[in-house]
Amino acid sequence: MQSKEKIKVGISIGDLNGIGSEVVLKTFQDRRMLELCTPVIFASAKILSYIKKHLNLQVDIFGVDDATKAVHNKVNVVNVWRESVDINFGQEDEKIGAYAIKSLKAATKALKNNEIDVLVTAPISKSNIQADDFKFPGHTDYLDQELEGDSLMFMITNSLRVGLLTDHVAVKDVSSNITEELITKKLSTINKSLQVDFGIRKPKIAVLGINPHVGDNGVIGKEDDEVLKPTLKSLNEKGMLTYGPYAADSFFGSDNYKKFDAVIAAYHDQGLIPFKTLSFGQGVNYTAGLSHVRTSPDHGTAYEIAGKGQADHSSFEEAVFKAISIYKKRSEYKELSANPLRKFKREQKR
The missing domain is CATH 3.40.718.10 (Isopropylmalate Dehydrogenase)
Structure with a gap:
């Protein structure tokens, strides 16, 4: 060079x-x-x-x-x-x-x-x-x-990419911040970043549930059923390859993340704890969407x-x-x- x-x-x-x-x-x-x-x-x-x-x-x-x-x-x-x-x-x-x-x-x-x-x-x-x-x-x-653009916190290594719906938000405020508009904006940013920044033509994106066990059909919370699932369905109908929501507690331990080009967590620690555990000092914080x-x-x-x-x-x-x-x-x-x-x-x- x-x-x-x-x-x-x-x-x-x-x-x-x-x-x-x-x-x-x-x-x-x-x-x-x-x-x-x-x-x-x-x-x-x-x-x-x-x-x-x-x-x-x-x-x-x-x-x-x-x-x-x-x-x-x-x-x-x-x-x-x-x-x-x-x-x-x-x-x-x-x-x-x-x-x-x-x-x-x-x-x-x-x-x-x-x-x-x-x-x-x-x-x-x-x-x-x-x-x-x-x-x-x-x-x-x-x-x-x-x-210019819409920023998104995107933690990346060669084998794992984790994005966040909410980042520096108090846990008590997470569910009220997650709306159809936010989900659509963040997943669109991730999808475009995977195409433009990583050269992946048809990205596959996994989305983690907001509540434990994805709400257990509303028993532990209704946000997954009432907000997250309908929005993912709408995005899939528009051609975006989104999957989930998945229960966060077993997703990484089962190596399920290896099937996808990116994983979207609902909030900061849900995504960053497994990411930093798996990345062993090789992790990078990338601000996608700018x-x-x-x-x-x-x-x-x-x-x-x-x-x-x-x-x-x-x-x-x-x-x-x-x-x-x-x-x-x-x-x-x-x-x-x-x-x-x-x-x-x-x-x-x-």
Whole structure:
């Protein structure tokens, strides 16, 4: 691959007191990564130099004024700020949260301006990012506002993809949030993502029940019978391959998930507990449905091990791989859509 073809991977640095900087630097300590892409980190070269020295990491940092000045075969750092910042690993700090948001906003702006091709976000602390100019529970809600489309939290590995009908919603509010409109929107987003981002022509999507045992014919709850089942039937009639709803307690343990291209959970823990159990650090959080590609590792700030050199960078590295793969799939889909004859010939060969 020629350097001019390398994908520019923008990276927001996340919480500097957490493990984000460590997993980012460990990922690009491997020089082979620079043959695959051009990293552009939005932070401070001075701060990252301090962190790399603290962790005894061997990675060369190249400071630039903006993403357009990024140099191939270098670990580029756009200096979003130049002042000194007090790093206290493992501590919750509102000032550090403010720098995480500065990084995210700068990276998102660069993404919107096509100065970078994809965005990979290091973990933030949801409690210390709240401010007058940032009132979002996390990355996804902010990016949903800034980037065109309808966002959906989509946890992915090579063998498992789990989407959510509701994400950061209190358990007591889950059922009231799940409506025919929401189900239709989320499943349509997943269906399109599987086609465009993963190259699956006719995706098969499994949907988990809202209540235990899918409500047991209304004994444990009526939402599955009155809302979920009719909506899935309607989507199937329109040509979408949706299956279920399935009882969540036995779905993953029976390996039933392997029969489908994606699984849709009703709420956060119903989907993420089995996903993280099965993914073993290889999981990636992908925000499907947006105009640009954004991924992140499937873990948080891990304050308890921050600054100790113990963080496993596998998930962040995988997030970089997945962002690149999805970007290429989208480009391929766009090219094929613009050339129907080529698309027809390709499908005839399958």
